[in-house]
Amino acid sequence: VPPNTVVEKLIEAARDPSYPADIALVISNNPSAKGLEIAKAAGIKTQSISHKDYSIKSIFEEHILHALNESKIELICLAGFMRVLSASFVSRWEDRILNIHPSLLPAYRGLDTHKRALADGVKKHGCTVHFVVPELDAGPIIAQAEVPVHKGDTEETLSARVLAVENKLY
Secondary structure, three states: OOOOOHHHHHHHHHOOOOOOOOOOOEEEOOOOOHHHHHHHHOOOOEEEOOHHHOOOHHHHHHHHHHHHHHOOOOOEEEOOOOOOOOHHHHHHOOOOEEEEEOOOOOOOOOOOHHHHHHHHOOOEEEEEEEEOOOOOOOOOEEEEEEEEOOOOOOHHHHHHHHHHHHHHHO
């Protein structure tokens, strides 16, 4: 995870007394995720729940639900969580799960968004904050931010420009 991650920016934003939420818990399915380290350093409770420890997805998700309920979480903000949540999980949290996606949805749902945008020769790209629904990257859009695609852009240069607006938008 690059410096100035979305998690880091959310934590910085939440320090402002006028911010409408407190960050009570950061969960990752990757025990070495940079976001866990950043949250722990900020004094925020963290928990690693690896999907690799569970052969059944519903049991993995039950452990996540338990952690969320134990910390009295009211809103989930996904940031780099690269697992597709089941329809059952999503329905329990309807209208209370947000995601940041690196494309201007509905374009480029799923993975490799920058690569696909460059291959298609688009002139603009960006990111979307949306509500999570059972269908991948298909929930109602909350906000979007555009970046220009420059001649000679690579996946890395485009990704860096999108990340900069992701950090502000989310």
